[in-house]
Amino acid sequence: MTAFWCESAWLTGGFARRVRLVTQDGLIKDVLVDADPQPDDVRLPGVTLPGMANAHSHAFHRALRGRVNGGGGNFWSWREQMYAAAEQLNPDTYFALARAVFAEMVQAGITVVGEFHYVHHRPGGHPYGDPNAMGLAVRQAADEAGIRLTLLDTCYLEGGLNGGGHVELHPGQRRFSDGTVEAWAARMSERRGETDRVRLGAAIHSVRAVRREDLPRVVEAAGDLPLHVHLSEQHGENLACQMFYGASPTQLLDEAGALGAHATAVHATHLEDRDIDLLGGTGTGACFCPTTERDLADGIGPARALHDAGSPLSLGSDQHVVIDPFEELRGLEMHERLVTNERDRFSANDLLLAASFNGYRSLGWSDGGHLSKGALADFVTVRTDTVNTAGAAHDQIIYACVASDVSTVVVGGDVVVSDGRHRMGDVGRLLVGAIDRVTGGVPA
Structure with missing residues (x-):
């Protein structure tokens, strides 16, 4: 049993001061408010928040940061550069890169990640001896x-x-x-089982990458697993879908039975009103990735409209042009301000839910992302005395802090980040070494 005394904390019932979080066996055993610290407590000065969820990640895209700007272009030209990076991956290089990227996430306050994993085989498509070697990495x-x-x-x-x-x-x-839905489903069924730190899910890359007639079979194979899908990230996807199928991508997914509370539409940028109604009416989540959507010139999606229609909103860092959950949650609000000329489109609690509980839920961890008795002992403490946070009200800290203001990260009751430093050491050095192995150490 370990107890953490928080100067202040964001609980499910609201903001509170002088909070003791008592943890045992990876869970929060008790929450005590207005409590005095005990001699053996781990003291957490600052503001303690639920662990942040990164609901959409492509770990290997991190190798592209700061290397693919200049020369104009759009999403489609960027994609060619992404393919070139993917060609350099094998189980060893992918392990090293993903480990460094995940460490960067934890140091930023992220405690759970949804890895949208599609680099399955050798370049050219031949499987490894273990067909799930990349997933195991x-x-x-x-x-x-x-x-x-x-x-x-x-x-x-x-x-x-x-x-x-x-x-x-x-x-x-x-x-x-994998060539066919059946081959994908067979390989997926051979994945190793879940643990207390790993859960399994499925994804449809997009309606571009899976034919209409194949979509229901993917849904059937996924069963009750979390199911994610890139949706309407680009105008071109919508236009092609309408021209060939006479329907929107959202309509195809609805027809296939892919929508529902177990499902998450990633990006959901270019939607018609009927698409918003379908997503909201089925309780399908929507994962926004604001830093990626603006970096790739994708556009600004209808976040408030989806929220009002009934879609739980979550957040992801996608291609990792930035890994900062606070930048993503502020991006959700700031993009809305830009398109509506109104402030406070979402409350601070709405934004924190998107960054924590809703993301956990979308990834199959509804027992996490909230500071309450019986929940997963995942939480993050932000300093209030940095150049970014000095003077900020504790209950508005998310509007001021950045990833580097995170002092402590606890996952399953274990302290993974202390005094802003990951237990593995210098994460920057890990990233340099891993990225050099993918890029050959050659500057862009």
């Missing part, structure tokens, strides 16, 4: 970095979609594909 990386993981095994069968139909796989996509 991701699992080992998360374990060593001290982060919870939902491995979202992704079905990726087609090269894309245009007005004339689906196209063949790009050479850079071949290692993503």
Whole structure:
């Protein structure tokens, strides 16, 4: 049993001061408010928040940060550079990169990650001796970095979609594909089981990558697992889908039975009113990735409209142009301010729910992301005396803090980050070494 005395904390019932969180066996055993610290308590000065959830991650994209700007272009040209990075991955290099990226996440205050995993095979598409070798590398990386993981095994069968139909796989996509839904489902069924730190999920890459007739079979194979899907990130996807299928991507997913409380639509940027009604009416979650959506010039999605329609909102760092959960949650609000010319489109509690509980829920961890008795003992403490947070009201700290203001991160009752330092040591050095192995150490 370990007790943590928090100067202040954001509990499920609201903001409170002088809080003792008593943990045992990875869970919060008791929550005491207006409590005095005891001699053996771990003291957490600052503001303690529920652990942050990164509901959408492609760990290997981190190798592209600061290397793919200049020359104009858009999402589609960026994608070619992403394929080139993917070609350099193998189980060893992917393990090293994912471990460093996950450590960067934990140091930033993220305690659970949903890895949208589609780099399954060797370049060219031939399987490894263990067909889940890449997924196992991701699992080992998360374990060593001290982060919870939902491995979202992704079905990726087609090269894309245009007005004339689906196209063949790009050479850079071949290692993503199992060839058929049945082969994907068979490989997925061989994945190692869940642990107290790993849960399993499934994903449809997009309606570009899975044909209409294949979507119901993916849904059936996924069963009751969390199911994530890239949805309407680009105008081009919507146009091609309408031209070839006469329906929106959201309508195709609804027709296939893919929507519901177990499902999360990632990005959900370019939606019609009927799409919003379908997502909200089925309780389908929507995961926004504000820093990626603006970096790739994707657009600003209808976050408030989805929230009002009934879609729980969550957040992800996607391609990791930034790993900072506070930047993502502020981005959700600030993008709304830009398109509406109104402030406070979401309350602070709404934003914290998106960054914590809703993200945990979307990844199959409804027992986490909240500071209450019986919940997972995952929490994050933010300093209030930094150049960013000095003077900020404790109950408005999320509008001021950044990742580097995180002092302590606890996952399952274990202290993984203390005094702003990850237990593995210098995360920057880990990142440099891992990225050099993917890029050959050659500057962009």
